[in-house]
Amino acid sequence: MPAGELRHLPQSSPPNAAEFDEEEAWVWSQIKAEARRDAEAEPALASYLYSTILSHSSLERSLSFHLGNKLCSSTLLSTLLYDLFLNAFSSDPSLCSAAVADLRAARVRDPACVSFSHCLLNYKGFLACQAHRVAHKLWTQQRRPLALALHSRISDVFAVDIHPAAKIGKGILFDHATGVVVGETAVIGNNCSILHHVTLGGTGKVGGDRHPKIGDGVLIGAGATILGDVKIGEGAKIGSGSVVLIDVPPKTTAVGNPARLVGGKEKPAQHE
Amino acid sequence: MPAGELRHLPQSSPPNAAEFDEEEAWVWSQIKAEARRDAEAEPALASYLYSTILSHSSLERSLSFHLGNKLCSSTLLSTLLYDLFLNAFSSDPSLCSAAVADLRAARVRDPACVSFSHCLLNYKGFLACQAHRVAHKLWTQQRRPLALALHSRISDVFAVDIHPAAKIGKGILFDHATGVVVGETAVIGNNCSILHHVTLGGTGKVGGDRHPKIGDGVLIGAGATILGDVKIGEGAKIGSGSVVLIDVPPKTTAVGNPARLVGGKEKPAQHE
Amino acid sequence: MPAGELRHLPQSSPPNAAEFDEEEAWVWSQIKAEARRDAEAEPALASYLYSTILSHSSLERSLSFHLGNKLCSSTLLSTLLYDLFLNAFSSDPSLCSAAVADLRAARVRDPACVSFSHCLLNYKGFLACQAHRVAHKLWTQQRRPLALALHSRISDVFAVDIHPAAKIGKGILFDHATGVVVGETAVIGNNCSILHHVTLGGTGKVGGDRHPKIGDGVLIGAGATILGDVKIGEGAKIGSGSVVLIDVPPKTTAVGNPARLVGGKEKPAQHE
Numbered sequence: 001m002p003a004g005e006l007r008h009l010p011q012s013s014p015p016n017a018a019e020f021d022e023e024e025a026w027v028w029s030q031i032k033a034e035a036r037r038d039a040e041a042e043p044a045l046a047s048y049l050y051s052t053i054l055s056h057s058s059l060e061r062s063l064s065f066h067l068g069n070k071l072c073s074s075t076l077l078s079t080l081l082y083d084l085f086l087n088a089f090s091s092d093p094s095l096c097s098a099a100v101a102d103l104r105a106a107r108v109r110d111p112a113c114v115s116f117s118h119c120l121l122n123y124k125g126f127l128a129c130q131a132h133r134v135a136h137k138l139w140t141q142q143r144r145p146l147a148l149a150l151h152s153r154i155s156d157v158f159a160v161d162i163h164p165a166a167k168i169g170k171g172i173l174f175d176h177a178t179g180v181v182v183g184e185t186a187v188i189g190n191n192c193s194i195l196h197h198v199t200l201g202g203t204g205k206v207g208g209d210r211h212p213k214i215g216d217g218v219l220i221g222a223g224a225t226i227l228g229d230v231k232i233g234e235g236a237k238i239g240s241g242s243v244v245l246i247d248v249p250p251k252t253t254a255v256g257n258p259a260r261l262v263g264g265k266e267k268p269a270q271h272e
Numbered sequence: 273m274p275a276g277e278l279r280h281l282p283q284s285s286p287p288n289a290a291e292f293d294e295e296e297a298w299v300w301s302q303i304k305a306e307a308r309r310d311a312e313a314e315p316a317l318a319s320y321l322y323s324t325i326l327s328h329s330s331l332e333r334s335l336s337f338h339l340g341n342k343l344c345s346s347t348l349l350s351t352l353l354y355d356l357f358l359n360a361f362s363s364d365p366s367l368c369s370a371a372v373a374d375l376r377a378a379r380v381r382d383p384a385c386v387s388f389s390h391c392l393l394n395y396k397g398f399l400a401c402q403a404h405r406v407a408h409k410l411w412t413q414q415r416r417p418l419a420l421a422l423h424s425r426i427s428d429v430f431a432v433d434i435h436p437a438a439k440i441g442k443g444i445l446f447d448h449a450t451g452v453v454v455g456e457t458a459v460i461g462n463n464c465s466i467l468h469h470v471t472l473g474g475t476g477k478v479g480g481d482r483h484p485k486i487g488d489g490v491l492i493g494a495g496a497t498i499l500g501d502v503k504i505g506e507g508a509k510i511g512s513g514s515v516v517l518i519d520v521p522p523k524t525t526a527v528g529n530p531a532r533l534v535g536g537k538e539k540p541a542q543h544e
Numbered sequence: 545m546p547a548g549e550l551r552h553l554p555q556s557s558p559p560n561a562a563e564f565d566e567e568e569a570w571v572w573s574q575i576k577a578e579a580r581r582d583a584e585a586e587p588a589l590a591s592y593l594y595s596t597i598l599s600h601s602s603l604e605r606s607l608s609f610h611l612g613n614k615l616c617s618s619t620l621l622s623t624l625l626y627d628l629f630l631n632a633f634s635s636d637p638s639l640c641s642a643a644v645a646d647l648r649a650a651r652v653r654d655p656a657c658v659s660f661s662h663c664l665l666n667y668k669g670f671l672a673c674q675a676h677r678v679a680h681k682l683w684t685q686q687r688r689p690l691a692l693a694l695h696s697r698i699s700d701v702f703a704v705d706i707h708p709a710a711k712i713g714k715g716i717l718f719d720h721a722t723g724v725v726v727g728e729t730a731v732i733g734n735n736c737s738i739l740h741h742v743t744l745g746g747t748g749k750v751g752g753d754r755h756p757k758i759g760d761g762v763l764i765g766a767g768a769t770i771l772g773d774v775k776i777g778e779g780a781k782i783g784s785g786s787v788v789l790i791d792v793p794p795k796t797t798a799v800g801n802p803a804r805l806v807g808g809k810e811k812p813a814q815h816e
Contacts, residue, residue: 038689045690048619069618074341075320111751112707112728122696145310146317152394159431159450159703163384176725178703181448181468184384196725199494207383222743223769225495225512240769241787241801243513257513257529257801346613347592417582418589424666431703431722435656453720453740456656471766479655497767497784515785529785529801
């Protein structure tokens with residue numbers, strides 16, 4: 001099935017809370033080693049790598065600095081955003097755990113991802129997703145105007161438009177990411193891979209629950225449009241350019257406009 | 273019909289010129305009240321809300337300041353853009369009247385729009401449309417290089433690419449808006465709702481009239497592509513992901529690639 | 545065939561190396577004359593046109609300055625980028641030759657392109673393509689972290705995501721350009737026209753050669769998705785919104801989702 005340049009492999013079970021500190025420490029040590037190597041090989045990048053990675057004492061600080069710089073404007077200052085992100089990451093370890101799972105997802109599933117630091121610095125889908133998780137936290141804390149201001153900056157800067165109320169799991173790869181739109185009542189499970197120009201949208205319902213619910217391990221190809229309060233089952237695959245208006249059972253593939261089901265557990269489709 | 277998260281309802285007739293000053297004053301008073309409430313509830317946003325809304329004496333000034341800040345660059349200064357927008361809004365009241373109608377459209381039709389100030393500050397489709405109307409005015413005044421420079425900044429900053437010659441009515445909702453492309457000879461009527469990734473494009477004709485003409489009250493779903501000098505009749509609906517190469521009669525729905533007509537006045541389609 | 549607003553005409557053979565200096569000098573003299581005319585007619589643009597065009601002694605310097613300003617950030621300084629671009633253009637004349645061929649392509653094929661300077665200053669597809677060629681050069685010189693940092697800035701600023709390893713010919717028109725994604729092992733021939741939202745993507749293969757190979761003179765309509773290591777033959781046309789998973793022979797048209805062939809040398813399709 002066509003779905004953009006992804007290896008979408010089943011993952012081993014995620015680390016439990018006890019294992020996570022070690023996991024994060026290991027990924028962060030890798031990122032620093034990569035940045036040191038790149039700064040030596042490419043002096044033109046040394047100052048950039050120092051300010052974004054090497055000068056920081058943790059992944060949380062590096063990510064907060066980088067997001068603050070990317071998302072700031074003349075009226076929404078980088079210092080305010082840095083504090084906002086760092087406070088969120090410090091007070092909720094699950095945010096950092098999700099970032100580490102997303103870094104791993106990019107390294108494992110995207111053959112074009114050459115290092116953790118490449119993803120951390122350069123993947124707009126990764127950065128938009130981390131900023132979204134902070135916006136979502138603000139939303140659940142009833143700090144909605146701030147959540148929406150952040151949402152707007154993410155959409156301006158990365159062309160990734162995820163409503164702050166949308167719920168997104170861990171181990172997510174938003175590959176390329178330009179043009180992704182995720183509506184207010186959408187839910188995305190764990191270990192999903194979602195290509196660029198994907199819409200999880202509504203159908204004109206006046207309000208309430210009106211956006212797709214995406215199960216764990218789903219792969220959604222470039223330009224697919226999924227509309228309405230439909231369920232996309234665990235491990236399903238949605239072909240590029242599909243327009244999906246129906247539930248898709250687990251481990252089933254849907255393709256076309258409008259999308260039809262072409263394979264399932266009993267009668268698996270040939271996936272390239 | 274799938275079309276993104278819109279309530280596309282018939283609207284009451286728009287205010288006449290005599291009623292408009294009152295209408296604008298009421299919307300502006302709402303925006304200031306919303307900003308005051310949000311600044312109190314969220315001190316992190318107070319400075320931002322003061323500079324974008326609370327420090328200004330009118331909607332025109334607030335919008336000019338906000339657009340100037342969003343669209344400026346190191347070589348196209350925010351002060352120049354502020355003056356440009358303010359002069360345009362001051363000299364042509366229909367620009368402000370259209371902005372007010374667009375604010376109302378977002379509040380009425382988009383269930384995710386929680387306040388007028390949310391739309392004014394955060395909706396890239398709203399901001400791109402207001403900046404486009406100023407670019408269009410410059411275009412009709414034969415100030416084409418400036419109109420095209422503005423067009424380019426709108427496309428860079430908002431990923432919304434509307435040729436400055438294109439004619440756009442009032443009460444327009446560009447929802448999400450990323451990736452919208454509207455060609456030089458396109459015309460969009462009043463009270464239309466247009467989702468993200470919509471193209472109103474050409475078909476390779478050498479020049480002249482070569483883009484779609486969209487009637488009043490049309491709804492165009494996410495990712496729809498309408499090409500050539502075709503007419504989309506009043507109240508028609510174009511499904512998400514459709515590729516439309518033919519005229520669509522009033523109050524008729526078109527879906528698919530290539531699009532076919534699936535409902536009309538006599539034989540209405542089931543709209544979800 | 546619908547393909548966005550392009551006149552896609554066969555071009556005369558490109559200049560040989562001996563003729564090129566003259567060609568570039570002529571185009572640059574046109575650009576300066578256009579900028580002088582526009583600065584006189586529009587004082588609001590005079591300072592902008594002086595800093596981007598009139599103050600520079602060559603197309604290379606003007607382009608390096610403009611790209612440096614567009615792509616810089618608070619951590620990736622415009623001076624660093626200016627030096628990087630100017631060094632690349634100075635050391636490899638084929639980069640400037642390709643830029644001139646692209647400027648000509650926009651003027652000849654896009655009816656909305658009113659001047660060379662309009663394309664140079666305002667076309668995000670043109671600017672993204674020139675910056676990509678420099679990123680590609682860095683990639684081939686094993687300066688991959690810098691190539692990827694540049695790639696990321698191009699994707700953030702222009703919403704055009706071309707992997708630095710992708711090979712792109714001359715005389716290319718990326719029209720509108722928002723949302724274009726071109727994968728790592730993709731190849732694009734000479735004199736192609738590619739509309740916005742076009743994806744040249746992979747199909748999930750683990751690695752290696754996994755993206756499309758586009759022949760000379762191909763036209764790819766808005767929103768078309770071409771996936772996998774397929775060959776699109778010389779002079780082929782791909783309809784807007786198509787999803788192409790198969791080889792397309794030369795001078796043949798493919799349309800639909802999934803795409804089917806609708807015309808060829810012997811049985812030409814009616815192209816509008």
